[in-house]
Amino acid sequence: MIPAAFEYHRPKDMAGVLSILEEHGDDARVMAGGHSLIPMMKLRMADVPHLIDLQDVGGMSDIEIDADTIRIGAMVTQHDIIDNEALAQAAPILREAALQIADPQVRYMGTVGGNVANGDPGNDMPGLMQCLDATFTVVGPDGERDIAAREFYEAAYMTARGDEEVLTAVTIPVPMGGYAYEKQKRKIGDYATAAAAVQIVKDGGSCVSASIAMTNLSDTPIYSEAAGDALVGTSLDDAAIKAAVAAMLDDIDPTEDNRGPVAFKKHVAGVILRRAIERAWSRA
Amino acid sequence: MSKKQHYKITVNGKEEEFLAEPRELLIYTLRERLNITGPHIGCETSHCGACTVTIDGKSVKSCTMFVAQADGKKITTIEGIGGPDNLHPLQTAFKEHHGLQCGYCTPGMITRAKKLLEENPNPTEAEIRFGMAGNICRCTGYQNIVKSIQAAAAEMNAAKEAAE
Numbered sequence: 001m002i003p004a005a006f007e008y009h010r011p012k013d014m015a016g017v018l019s020i021l022e023e024h025g026d027d028a029r030v031m032a033g034g035h036s037l038i039p040m041m042k043l044r045m046a047d048v049p050h051l052i053d054l055q056d057v058g059g060m061s062d063i064e065i066d067a068d069t070i071r072i073g074a075m076v077t078q079h080d081i082i083d084n085e086a087l088a089q090a091a092p093i094l095r096e097a098a099l100q101i102a103d104p105q106v107r108y109m110g111t112v113g114g115n116v117a118n119g120d121p122g123n124d125m126p127g128l129m130q131c132l133d134a135t136f137t138v139v140g141p142d143g144e145r146d147i148a149a150r151e152f153y154e155a156a157y158m159t160a161r162g163d164e165e166v167l168t169a170v171t172i173p174v175p176m177g178g179y180a181y182e183k184q185k186r187k188i189g190d191y192a193t194a195a196a197a198v199q200i201v202k203d204g205g206s207c208v209s210a211s212i213a214m215t216n217l218s219d220t221p222i223y224s225e226a227a228g229d230a231l232v233g234t235s236l237d238d239a240a241i242k243a244a245v246a247a248m249l250d251d252i253d254p255t256e257d258n259r260g261p262v263a264f265k266k267h268v269a270g271v272i273l274r275r276a277i278e279r280a281w282s283r284a
Numbered sequence: 285m286s287k288k289q290h291y292k293i294t295v296n297g298k299e300e301e302f303l304a305e306p307r308e309l310l311i312y313t314l315r316e317r318l319n320i321t322g323p324h325i326g327c328e329t330s331h332c333g334a335c336t337v338t339i340d341g342k343s344v345k346s347c348t349m350f351v352a353q354a355d356g357k358k359i360t361t362i363e364g365i366g367g368p369d370n371l372h373p374l375q376t377a378f379k380e381h382h383g384l385q386c387g388y389c390t391p392g393m394i395t396r397a398k399k400l401l402e403e404n405p406n407p408t409e410a411e412i413r414f415g416m417a418g419n420i421c422r423c424t425g426y427q428n429i430v431k432s433i434q435a436a437a438a439e440m441n442a443a444k445e446a447a448e
Contacts, residue, residue, distance in 0.1 A: 001309075001325075001328040001347075002307075003307045003309075003350075004307070005305060005307050006306065006307055007306075008289070008306035008307075008350070008352040010352070010355075034348060034349065034350070034353065035330060035348055038330075038348045038349070038350070039328075039329055039330050039348065041307075042309075042328055042347075043328070051306070051350075053352065053353055055353065079342070102418075103333070103417045103418030104343055104396070104400070104415055104416075104417065104418045105333060105336060105342075105343045105344055105345045105396070105418040106330065106345070106348075106418065108342035108343055108344060109342070109344060109348070109349075188417040188418075189331060189417070189418070
């Protein structure tokens with residue numbers, strides 16, 4: 001419950017953030033909503049000699065929607081995602097997923113940027129962003145660069161973001177067709193036993209594109225290109241869905257924990273993916 | 285040991301200034317420094333919501349915020365919602381509909397419920413249960429908490445209509 005002492009920084013701009021990161025290196029961490037980092041600090045599982053609070057850094061709380069792309073600032077909260085009608089029109093899967101993350105209080109504070117940058121495979125937004133083929137913008141001492149969500153996750157808590165970089169925005173192509181974020185969990189606020197993000201485009205009764213990503217079934221989120229490919233060109237008959245599930249099961253690598261043994265997680269993953277595909281298809 | 289910093293927060297309309305280490309969790313600032321002991325601590329993993337307060341219009345678990353983050357902000361706790369001589373309709377409803385037993389979750393419950401009703405003055409039962417899902421109760425089984433919030437909503441809506 002009692003975190004170790006730290007130096008607290010609340011810079012007014014990104015230049016201030018980057019200079020503190022540069023000065024203190026591994027000893028400094030940025031904090032957005034604080035709802036993953038503070039719990040880890042309270043358990044003394046995260047050691048953060050220099051804490052950089054991003055709340056006063058402007059320019060990271062906007063949701064911009066145009067014809068082709070949606071740009072979500074890293075400090076946009078889960079509550080903001082749920083509350084934004086235009087966003088729910090443009091990309092309804094975001095609201096559907098956000099409503100399955102944590103609880104009301106956590107959603108007022110927890111941010112999109114923190115969720116995707118955290119690197120915990122339990123987080124829901126990483127798989128969702130892989131499904132949507134999002135791009136993450138990070139800024140560091142050498143300026144800005146973009147990293148595809150599908151290339152971002154390397155292992156549990158290991159990402160392509162450098163220690164001196166800050167994730168500032170998530171950009172997604174406006175999604176097309178039907179969608180579903182289906183999550184099996186033990187109770188409100190739990191990370192998924194298994195979850196699936198699915199986005200499907202239908203044309204004349206046939207699937208013309210499908211994107212599938214899975215949450216908390218490996219040490220990273222899993223974008224299963226093969227599972228999506230198994231649906232393309234089919235009318236989503238039972239055989240096609242079985243093929244997609246089989247392809248997905250080849251791509252995941254769950255580990256046993258108190259959410260269940262490996263065989264159970266694979267079973268649940270199959271059930272969840274089938275439900276997500278069927279719901280996305282019904283909305284396509 | 286990090287150095288103490290000077291902080292200023294407004295709690296229930298009263299400005300408070302003090303020195304504290306930035307790592308001090310807001311729940312301890314409220315309880316131990318300011319003697320505002322309505323908000324409680326029920327866990328160390330940010331699940332239970334017993335420490336819920338309202339900060340700048342958001343329901344926040346004050347065990348998951350450092351005092352340093354709260355510097356300059358306005359905070360409302362159960363003590364600022366109503367007291368024995370001026371009960372808020374939610375407090376009256378929790379009493380009349382038996383929405384509490386041990387009372388430990390109640391300050392967080394009512395603080396959260398107040399914000400829920402501001403955002404959604406006519407919630408369905410499902411919306412109440414979902415909107416209160418960040419608050420755990422050991423005693424009531426939730427049923428009477430739902431009834432209390434429904435009753436308070438009806439009361440508040442009727443009062444609002446009468447005033448218009």
